[in-house]
Amino acid sequence: MNPSNEVELSEAIASAKGPLSIRGGGTRPIGSPVTGDLLSVAGLSGIELYEPGALTIVVRAGTALAEVEKALAAENQRLAFEPMDHRGLLGTSGTPTIGGVVAANVSGPRRIQVGAARDHLLGVRFVDGRGSVIKNGGRVMKNVTGYDLVKLMAGSFGTLGVLSEVSLKVLPKTDAIASLMIYGLSDDGAVAAMSKALGSPFEVSGAAHVNESADGVAVTFIRVEGFEASVAYRLAQLTDLLAGRGEIVTLTDHDKVAAQWRDIRDAKSHHASGDDIWRLSVKPSDAPAIAARMPRGTRVTYDWAGGLIWAGTDSGTDLRAAIGPFNGHATLIRADEATRAALPVFHPEPAPLAAISHGLRAKFDPRGILNPGLMG
Amino acid sequence: MQMPVPDAAVLSKKARIVELLQSVLPKEAVIHEPEETRAYECDALTAYKCPPLAAVLPGSTEQVAAVLRICHEEGVPVVPRGSGTSLAGGALPTADCIILGVARLNAVLETDYDNRFIRVQTGRTNLSVTGAVEEHEFFYAPDPSSQLACAIAGNIGMNSGGAHCLKYGVTTNNLMGVTMVLMDGTIVEIGGAHLDAGGLDLLGVVCGSEGQLGVVTEATLRILRKPEGARPVLMGFDSNEVAGACVSDIIKAGVLPVAIEFMDRPCIEASEAFAHAGYPICEALLIVEVEGSPAEIDEQLGVILQIARSHNPVELRESKSAEESAKIWLGRKSAFGAMGQINDYMCLDGTIPVSSLPLVLRRIGEMSKQYGLDVANVFHAGDGNMHPLILFDANKPGDLELCEAFGADILKLCVEVGGCLTGEHGVGVEKRDLMLNQFTADDLEAQLWVKDVFDPAWLLNPAKVFPLSVTQTRRAA
Ligand SMILES: Cc1cc2nc3c(=O)[nH]c(=O)nc-3n(C[C@H](O)[C@H](O)[C@H](O)COP(=O)(O)OP(=O)(O)OC[C@H]3O[C@@H](n4cnc5c(N)ncnc54)[C@H](O)[C@@H]3O)c2cc1C
Numbered sequence: 001m002n003p004s005n006e007v008e009l010s011e012a013i014a015s016a017k018g019p020l021s022i023r024g025g026g027t028r029p030i031g032s033p034v035t036g037d038l039l040s041v042a043g044l045s046g047i048e049l050y051e052p053g054a055l056t057i058v059v060r061a062g063t064a065l066a067e068v069e070k071a072l073a074a075e076n077q078r079l080a081f082e083p084m085d086h087r088g089l090l091g092t093s094g095t096p097t098i099g100g101v102v103a104a105n106v107s108g109p110r111r112i113q114v115g116a117a118r119d120h121l122l123g124v125r126f127v128d129g130r131g132s133v134i135k136n137g138g139r140v141m142k143n144v145t146g147y148d149l150v151k152l153m154a155g156s157f158g159t160l161g162v163l164s165e166v167s168l169k170v171l172p173k174t175d176a177i178a179s180l181m182i183y184g185l186s187d188d189g190a191v192a193a194m195s196k197a198l199g200s201p202f203e204v205s206g207a208a209h210v211n212e213s214a215d216g217v218a219v220t221f222i223r224v225e226g227f228e229a230s231v232a233y234r235l236a237q238l239t240d241l242l243a244g245r246g247e248i249v250t251l252t253d254h255d256k257v258a259a260q261w262r263d264i265r266d267a268k269s270h271h272a273s274g275d276d277i278w279r280l281s282v283k284p285s286d287a288p289a290i291a292a293r294m295p296r297g298t299r300v301t302y303d304w305a306g307g308l309i310w311a312g313t314d315s316g317t318d319l320r321a322a323i324g325p326f327n328g329h330a331t332l333i334r335a336d337e338a339t340r341a342a343l344p345v346f347h348p349e350p351a352p353l354a355a356i357s358h359g360l361r362a363k364f365d366p367r368g369i370l371n372p373g374l375m376g
Numbered sequence: 377m378q379m380p381v382p383d384a385a386v387l388s389k390k391a392r393i394v395e396l397l398q399s400v401l402p403k404e405a406v407i408h409e410p411e412e413t414r415a416y417e418c419d420a421l422t423a424y425k426c427p428p429l430a431a432v433l434p435g436s437t438e439q440v441a442a443v444l445r446i447c448h449e450e451g452v453p454v455v456p457r458g459s460g461t462s463l464a465g466g467a468l469p470t471a472d473c474i475i476l477g478v479a480r481l482n483a484v485l486e487t488d489y490d491n492r493f494i495r496v497q498t499g500r501t502n503l504s505v506t507g508a509v510e511e512h513e514f515f516y517a518p519d520p521s522s523q524l525a526c527a528i529a530g531n532i533g534m535n536s537g538g539a540h541c542l543k544y545g546v547t548t549n550n551l552m553g554v555t556m557v558l559m560d561g562t563i564v565e566i567g568g569a570h571l572d573a574g575g576l577d578l579l580g581v582v583c584g585s586e587g588q589l590g591v592v593t594e595a596t597l598r599i600l601r602k603p604e605g606a607r608p609v610l611m612g613f614d615s616n617e618v619a620g621a622c623v624s625d626i627i628k629a630g631v632l633p634v635a636i637e638f639m640d641r642p643c644i645e646a647s648e649a650f651a652h653a654g655y656p657i658c659e660a661l662l663i664v665e666v667e668g669s670p671a672e673i674d675e676q677l678g679v680i681l682q683i684a685r686s687h688n689p690v691e692l693r694e695s696k697s698a699e700e701s702a703k704i705w706l707g708r709k710s711a712f713g714a715m716g717q718i719n720d721y722m723c724l725d726g727t728i729p730v731s732s733l734p735l736v737l738r739r740i741g742e743m744s745k746q747y748g749l750d751v752a753n754v755f756h757a758g759d760g761n762m763h764p765l766i767l768f769d770a771n772k773p774g775d776l777e778l779c780e781a782f783g784a785d786i787l788k789l790c791v792e793v794g795g796c797l798t799g800e801h802g803v804g805v806e807k808r809d810l811m812l813n814q815f816t817a818d819d820l821e822a823q824l825w826v827k828d829v830f831d832p833a834w835l836l837n838p839a840k841v842f843p844l845s846v847t848q849t850r851r852a853a
Contacts (some may be wrong), residue, residue, distance in 0.1 A: 051729060051730075051731055052627075052628050053623075053624030053625070053627055053628050053730060053731060054624070054627070054729050054730040054731050054760065055627060056729070075628070076630060105572065105573075105577070107572075111571065111572075112571075115545060115549050116571070116572055118572075118577060118580060119545060119548075119549045128822065132818045132821075133818065134818055134819055134822045135815070135816075135819050136819065136822070136823075138794070138795065138796050139729065139794055140727040140728065140729055140759070140760050140761075140794070140795050140796055140799070141542075141727070141758075141759035141760060141761075142537055142541070142546065142727045142756070142759045142760070142761040142799035142800055143727055143796045143798075143799060144534060144535045144584050144798050144799065144800055144801070144802050144803075145796045145797045145798050145803060145807070145811070145814055146803065146811065146814075146815065146819075146820070146823050146841065146842075147581055147584065147585055147823040147826050147827075147841075148535065148548065148580055148581055148583065148584045148585075149581065149822060149823065149826070150580075151548065151577045151579075151580020151581055151583075152576060152577055152578075152580055152581045152826075154577060154580070155572070155573060155576070155577050156576055156577075159576075160576075171632065172627075172629075172630035172631070172632060173630065174630075175630075192490075195490045195491070198492060198601075199489055199490070199492065199601050200601060201513075201601050201602060201603050201604045203668075226672075227672070227675055227676070229671065229672075229675060230668065230669075230671075230672045230675065233669060233671060233672065281570045281571050281572055281574065282570050283491050283568070283569035283570055284490070284491050285488075285490050285491055304571065307570060307571055308571075327568050327569060327570060328568070328570035328574075329570070329573075329574025329575075330574075331574065346574060346575050347574035347575065349574070349575050350564070350565070352558070352562050352564045353564055353566065353575070353578065356578060356829055356830065357575055357576045357578070359828075359829035360576060360825070360826065360829050363825035363826075363828065363829060364822070364825065375575060375576070376575075
């Protein structure tokens with residue numbers, strides 16, 4: 001099914017006879033395997049409204065992310081949450097859509113400073129499992145009118161409804177960016193350094209640690225962005241603040257710094273491995289100890305000052321079982337279908353919350369036809 | 377304003393309910409004498425009052441759970457309450473309800489500067505959260521003007537905002553986790569010291585659910601390191617249109633101020649008479665604040681001042697010291713108090729797209745003449761969240777009703793131009809009956825499903841947020 005507008009989307013769902021597998025650009029095949037008729041949202045495309053002076057954009061869900069970013073760049077603005085591109089990691093091709101970004105709540109390194117995709121999502125229109133069109137939120141930056149289904153839809157992977165339109169808060173692009181790199185830190189040392197940087201007033205917009213870079217030396221990355229003089233000032237302040245921990249090198253070449261953070265955003269150091277890839281969200285200072293409980297040979301990198309762990313394990317490993325209970329959650333992002341069918345892809349919830357999630361799906365999609373089982 | 381008919385069965389077993397509550401709470405934590413329950417008869421929307429059946433002030437999450445189990449079993453509606461500063465009637469009781477106040481739950485449970493969060497019990501006031509981390513140069517960003525009094529509980533209930541949310545976001549963007557008790561007494565933990573949900577974002581829908589999904593007893597909040605400094609500039613313009621255009625140009629220029637506040641002439645005059653901040657008397661006034669090191673502030677203010685000058689301001693005042701900053705903020709901060717001195721007022725809270733600002737202000741001016749009631753406007757201009765204050769005389773028969781009709785017209789206008797009924801105060805009872813102006817029946821139905829799942833018996837704050845006609849069958853079931 002290839003609806004080209006919301007009315008057709010609603011008809012397609014209302015008349016569906018069985019499960020649907022919902023697809024935007026098909027670049028983020030995350031979740032337990034779903035069998036169902038393909039429903040592509042890519043035909044719902046186009047920018048409805050863009051008001052740079054109000055920092056808002058309204059876009060149909062199937063619009064290519066690149067098209068949105070291009071329109072924003074023309075006004076010197078951007079999606080500040082820096083959505084990751086999953087193609088390299090998941091070995092997919094195709095065109096990422098804005099609906100896919102929202103449905104998977106995809107953010108990047110700047111998450112720690114400005115929030116996630118869900119924090120920039122102002123409004124949604126979607127079609128529920130009966131085929132009814134529902135809107136929530138709107139296109140203004142402050143809105144507490146009724147329940148916030150906008151947040152609920154972000155990261156619901158199409159299991160509550162199929163997005164037809166999203167409105168997003170956008171922010172000005174920054175003039176200058178720079179990286180500060182510290183070489184040779186242990187995981188503990190890196191998390192401590194990143195915490196120190198984020199606890200400073202110098203507005204760090206990225207903090208990552210890659211302990212198996214190409215040349216075999218662990219590198220801790222700190223990013224600052226803003227007006228040129230301000231970036232230079234903060235880079236100097238941070239260099240002082242973090243002195244004495246390891247060799248510090250700074251980089252201010254715009255394109256080189258941008259490329260560095262694109263690689264971090266996209267977890268590039270895990271692209272070529274044959275590993276299963278897990279994504280863990282944890283309390284940053286817990287991260288090194290959690291990583292230490294992983295099976296030998298697990299390849300680990302950190303983003304979000306340690307709060308986000310990318311872990312590459314041997315195929316079929318139940319990483320959750322190996323590390324035992326921890327505060328946070330682990331998602332199996334990349335694995336073959338058999339593994340994703342055998343292990344829960346999304347972190348199992350405690351019984352009362354699982355009952356609520358189940359109850360919500362049963363209300364929004366009473367026939368259980370929207371990506372059934374994808375989130376468990 | 378209509379409220380549901382109190383449940384006679386519940387009213388008739390008051391003695392039994394009080395006894396059951398006393399069996400799980402200390403004696404003084406159960407308030408049931410009529411002269412005492414009156415203390416809970418309203419929140420800051422004082423036009424509506426109704427003493428509850430009883431009020432309870434539990435001292436722990438377990439006690440909250442015990443109270444809810446009893447109310448669940450006995451079929452008694454529960455209205456959660458923080459500090460009762462809601463302007464929307466969110467904490468307004470019904471005669472057959474128990475007010476569940478979290479005021480005694482005010483401890484700091486954990487502060488973690490390395491991971492930048494604080495965990496508190498939700499009865500703690502907003503300002504005292506910042507107070508608890510200030511000596512380490514940290515702060516909690518959402519700063520409603522009521523922050524001295526309002527509790528984190530109510531901030532979560534209403535997803536409250538503040539003057540600085542253009543940069544830092546509102547409550548939902550700074551809330552990482554909660555401990556919450558469901559109506560049947562089940563205690564759940566949602567989120568925590570890590571980021572984002574592992575499954576559906578339940579935290580996102582709990583925040584702003586106006587006490588209808590569960591009683592939040594503990595919260596994990598993001599704290600931030602204080603900026604090196606902050607400085608405002610004040611600008612006066614001779615029309616609202618020009619001030620509106622200036623706001624839009626500042627935003628487009630790539631500087632992101634932490635606050636852009638707007639006051640119109642009636643508001644400037646009132647707060648000037650009250651607070652003597654030395655404001656220029658003009659049509660529209662903006663306060664724009666930026667943060668950073670002294671040099672960073674200079675650079676950003678340089679850009680902003682240049683834009684302001686291109687709009688021919690009648691006044692441009694850059695703060696050079698902490699004293700001057702305080703003086704610039706003084707008038708804005710006392711605006712509500714100033715209006716209260718001269719009149720009864722109703723404070724609206726609709727949001728509009730920033731681009732519609734001049735149109736909406738002009739229409740409000742026209743309506744003000746039609747209704748014969750004055751309006752003063754003070755609001756967060758960067759995010760379009762308006763606070764028109766309609767002045768009326770509570771002692772004059774019919775004036776409140778006139779004021780409410782005027783208010784409803786303004787809110788409908790907000791929706792008409794692409795905005796919404798409420799940007800930060802919540803729906804409560806105040807805007808309940810306007811919901812169908814913004815939402816279709818299907819839109820509302822989807823929201824009701826969420827309540828059906830969290831609170832199947834519809835006992836938590838059941839008469840709020842949605843038009844009573846829409847929830848009738850669910851409440852009666
Ligand atoms: C002078 C003044 C200025 C204000 N300025 C602002 C402002 O700048 N920005 C802004 O956003 N608001 C503002 N407000 C409105 C008000 O202060 C906020 O809505 C505040 O968050 C309410 O907090 P509270 O603790 O008083 O909550 P209450 O009034 O007690 O309750 C508010 C809502 O939350 C629910 N609730 C309370 N406790 C719980 C709980 N434990 N679990 C679940 N639900 C609960 C209640 O049922 C109710 O629906 C202002 C109010 C006044 C009087």
